[in-house]
Amino acid sequence: MKIGIDARVASWHIGSGLGNYTSQIISNLKDIDLFNTYMLFYPEKKDRSFANLYRSSYEEERERRDDFWKLMYGTEWDRDPKVDIFHNTVNGIGIPSMGKHRLVITLHDLIPYIMPETVDKPHLDYVLRHTPEAIARADKIITVSHHSKKDIMRYFDVSKEKVEVIYHAADKIFRPVDKSDAKNKIAEEYQITSPYILYLGGFSPRKNIARLIRAFHMICHEFEEDYKLVILGEPSRTYGNLRRLTEKLSIEDKVIFTGFVPTGDLPLFYNACECFVYPSLYEGFGLPPLEAAACGVPVVTSKVSSIPEIMGNSCTYINPLEIVDIAQGIYDTIVDQELRGQLIQRGLAHTRKFSWEKASKETLKVYDSLSK
Secondary structure, three states: OEEEEEOOHHHHOOOOHHHHHHHHHHHHHHHHOOOOEEEEEOOOOOOOOOOEEOOOOOOOHHHHHHHHHHHHHHOOOOOOOOOOEEEEOOOOOOOOOOOOOEEEEEOOOOHHHHOHHHOOHHHHHHHHHHHHHHHHHOOEEEEOOHHHHHHHHHHHOOOHHHEEEOOOOOOOOOOOOOHHHHHHHHHHHHOOOOOEEEEOOOOOHHHOHHHHHHHHHHHOOOOOOOOEEEEEOOOOOOHHHHHHHHHHOOOOOOEEEEEOOOHHHHHHHHHHOOEEEEOOOOOOOOHHHHHHHHOOOOEEEEOOOOHHHHHOOOOEEEOOOOHHHHHHHHHHHHHOHHHHHHHHHHHHHHHOOOOHHHHHHHHHHHHHHOOO
16 A cells, blocks of 8 residues: 655754654654555655655745645545555544545544633634544544543444544653762753652643642641752743742742753653642643653643553542642642652553554554554
């Protein structure tokens, strides 16, 4: 078979969840599939040894993006390029014009339907307008948890046979390293010398960072050491409000906003922290808790949506709507050494169940099922 994969987010959204997913699936398929031919639909001039490129020759960002959309919607798919299967990895956004190929879409979650108030209006309008068509046209839908599968079946009345669950995984860079070395490197590069509680995962309102800051405020003076709350990520619209909240609570000296951090430094931040906190209100999968657990770090996270399915018994669960419960979960995970040891060991064992090689093999099975 000739299989086309929409690889645009591997370029446009480097380091994002969508970008990482697409890159990992493509890279692992290269290693495990010796029979099919792959064609990446990729919006820039970059050589890739593992696939043919059918992409724009433009280099300017706007031109590259415009040309990519012309490629998707202007190509005569029954003439050139002819693919047997086309895989859209971006929630069904930008599927090709009609053709004889079979269509696979990866629908990571239904956040625009479930929590529309947390989504930018232009993106929300686009998704609500185009997702029903993508789901109707898809021959197979890949999603990332059984929780998301139930959401898709509930909102769109599709059969369970049409939706396949394939779990994500933590990248191999997320592993335990010497904690002292990690702390020293963080101190040297980011001037963070105090013990700290870590959050990363974006600034959408559904990530619930304001409640996390309020919970930290409740307990930050209870520790014997001067604990900080470190919040990673590039500034977004809510950034200013969160900073003002720390000032209002008089803990601006205890909450550190690092700004953008390169992916290569994330394992250091995980390994150097005392615990990782992820109080999200909704996730289709929720990768950061799995990454933290893979680094041997105790995790505190929400008992909602897909998170218990993904994390099992490897973490401390909290009610993300209750500030007191978030605070208690963090405090117990910091001070209870027996609990910390249990969570670290369970987390390391649990994350070994997930791998991108396994995800790619299961993706290949989806392709094969459409060739019969």
